[in-house]
Amino acid sequence: MNLVLRITYVLLCSLFIWYTFNIYARAGEKRADDFDTNKAASGRLVWQNYNCQACHQLYGLGGYLGPDLTNVYSAGGKGEDYIKALIKSGTKQMPGFHLTELEMEQLMEFLKSTDASGSADPRSFITTRSGMIQQHAKQ
Ligand code: HEC
Structure with a gap:
């Protein structure tokens, strides 16, 4: 050679x-680590059991009847109490769900961990010179 x-x-x-x-x-x-990983993993199963993804997206993937919930946990004016109330009561378009206390707790941990994993809003992404994607601000 x-x-x-x-x-x-x-x-x-x-x-x-x-x-x-x-x-x-x-x-x-x-990755933020202020959530319980095991609980969040169980929460993902709750999310799947109740078919939330049929109408909602995480990082843009899922059904499109409801909004993307990737960052709903930290969204201004929302947060855990709002989410819990909405799941219990439902709206005109979303059915109410009767989750057990434990399921609700696990689901909240799942949404919290999803929120901590990044932002689903593509406007917060910048492409670096090496071709990697970085997040420059949380929306
Ligand atoms: C049949 C479709 C459907 C299913 C299934 C569904 N949702 Fe929804 N969801 C909606 C729609 C539509 C909205 C918007 C409600 C409105 O504005 O009236 C919504 C709104 C929400 C919101 C408020 C979002 C915001 O930004 O204010 C949360 C939180 C939520 N859903 C959580 C869940 C969870 C958790 C599940 C699973 C247990 C679930 N949803 C299952 C249709 C659905």
Whole structure:
């Protein structure tokens, strides 16, 4: 193998390793840990059992009858009490749900952890020079 090829090969391998390392190193960067991971995991099952995703989206994925709920937990003027009341009573378009205390608690933890994982609003994303996506402000 001639020298130029060798250098190119080593360079590309190094770049690949550097880039891969960077992606993995940054993967957990934004995670807040002020929620109970186990409870949030059970909450995800509650979310699935009651088919919330049939009408709601998380990070833009799901049904489109209701709004995206990724950041509803921290949305101004809303928060946990508002969410609980809305789930219990329902609205004209959303049926009310009769969750047990435990299910409600787990669901809140799930929504809290989802909220802490980032912002679903694409306007808060910027693309860096290396091609990665960063969040510059929480909406
Ligand atoms: C049949 C469709 C449907 C299902 C199923 C449904 N929702 Fe909704 N939801 C809606 C609609 C529509 C709205 C908007 C309500 C309105 O403005 O009247 C809404 C509103 C909400 C809101 C308020 C959002 C905001 O920004 O004010 C929350 C929180 C919510 N839903 C949570 C849930 C949860 C949790 C579940 C599962 C247990 C669920 N929803 C299941 C249709 C649904």
